[in-house]
Amino acid sequence: MSKENRPDEVASSLLAANGLQLQSSETIQSLWAGYGKISRLFATSKDSPGFVKSYILKLVTPPPTKVDDEGHIRKILSYQVEQYFYSHLAPQMPASLPVAQYLGGINDHRSDGTSRTAMLLSDLREKYPVAGEKRHVLTQTQTFTALDWLSGFHGFWWPKVKDIDPTSLVLPPLQEVQRAGRDAANKAVWLNGGYTYLATRRKEYESLVKDYENEWNDPLTEWVDGEDVSISEIAAAFLSPKTSGWTPIEGYQTLIHGDVKSENLFTSTSGEEVAFYDFQYTGIGLGVCDLAKFFTCSVPLSMLIQDQHIPRELSMQDGEKQLLQRYWTRLKEVGEHDYDWSIFVRHWETALVDWLRFQASWGFWGNTEWLEARVRSILKDQEWKDSLIRNVDKANINKSAI
The missing domain is CATH 3.90.1200 (Aminoglycoside 3'-phosphotransferase; Chain: A, domain 2)
Structure with missing residues (x-):
């Protein structure tokens, strides 16, 4: 796995953009067909270095798109749809309809058909255990x-x-x-x-x-x-x-x-x-x-x-x-x-x-x-x-x- 696709590298970058520092992480689950991982991150802020808070990282690094593989294409598109929902639609919703908060992400698509999608989200289990x-x-x-x-x-x-x-x-x-x-x-x-x-x-x-x-x-x-x-x-x-x-x-x-x-x-x-x-x-x-x-x-x-x-x-x-x-x-x-x-x-x-x-x-x-x-x-x-x-x-x- 390339350095840029390592969960901890991606996590550190996205957390840093929010003034947070990664302390540790654990893999929660692998995505469909090994297309990536969901990790729980434990991070601290510069203002409160002793207070550890958890976050969720969803990192998708699938193989190149296959234009005739419907299942593969469906999954690739679904991760982009999910990122759009969290980044553009979820912020419009009232507090009475709780969903995870989107804290940043990556959406890279290369000419060779490979891609990298990442979402940093709040951890719902803190309030909904x-x-x-x-x-x-x-x-x-x-x-x-x-x-x-x-x-x-x-x-x-x-x-x-x-x-x-x-x-x-x-x-x-x-x-x-x-x-x-x-x-x-x-x-x-x-x-x-x-x-x-x-x-x-x-x-x-x-x-x-x-x-x-x-x-x-x-x-x-x-x-x-x-x-x-x-x-x-x-x-x-x-x-x-x-x-x-x-x-x-x-x-x-x-x-x-x-x-x-x-x-x-x-x-x-x-x-x-x-x-x-x-x-x-x-x-x-x-x-x-x-x-x-x-x-x-x-x-x-x-x-x-x-x-x-x-x-x-x-x-x-x-x-x-x-x-x-x-x-x-x-x-x-x-x-x-x-x-x-x-x-x-x-x-x-x-x-x-x-x-x-x-x-x-x-x-x-x-x-x-x-x-x-x-x-x-x-x-x-x-x-x-x-x-x-x-x-x-x-x-x-x-x-x-x-």
Whole structure:
């Protein structure tokens, strides 16, 4: 590893710019595919040399960009999106939506396709000591707190998202690298928040199309009667933001986190305060797309249904409805926008179908029995299906969303 890519060298430089001196560091984790490291730094200031404070360094030093490797490009772009979020968007947010403070960074992109991205952040664990664990179910208190944070986040950005320059939005990975080349610096957030939307998961979807033994092959990939596209493609088109032109979700779009799960948050000991992190997939979308993953992967099943026995088909139960109404009520209050409950529910149901499409093609985890039962019920709702088809231009589904 070159000297300039050593975590302690980068840390010392970024800390010095803040009047701080590195005392020690420890590696917290390695990034995906060995693309870098996250370290906890212990530093002192010149004014208080005896007071040690902790910080977080995220250092990304990936191999050169490969123009045809979608997974690689997605990750490279995601780190730039995250840096943009922390440096440009997070400072605009109120104290009621705590995130890590950005203290400086590096964003180097070289002509040979290599890059170096670094972020120096405040350490959330000083105030929020309880870390959510991988594929871990939250407590009831943590669930309510996280849901309130999400409704506040989505509500805050709802009226403001229209002010983001559409030309700065990051396209699906393979489209973005064609547009920008290997040097894809100076980008904002994703045009389509999240990492599971169909435009960036065509390979997985094609595998589902060919997997005739998979229960979801027929309901999700077969052409809809009278159309030459599947319900998955129609749902994806419905949920996809655009840089120009009309979209059925216009007026309801906001900024979404993009990867809501227990391991991407910290809470206070009581669980009554929460801070989210990992904003690599932040972008435009419907808030319910964040909820679809959150409900499936982190919410206790007992908060969604009363009976632990899940029937094959399941309509919305009281627990699910109460959580959604809590979110929906605060979303409207913070965003100062109206959102008819019936429209909100249609959006929610479509987000569940889209999320299931990803899980069915990638792998199931979380409250999957609940998710599958809900989607079986939704797909049998002709009114939902007719409304979805009516609001999507099927002729342009396989064309670029831009």
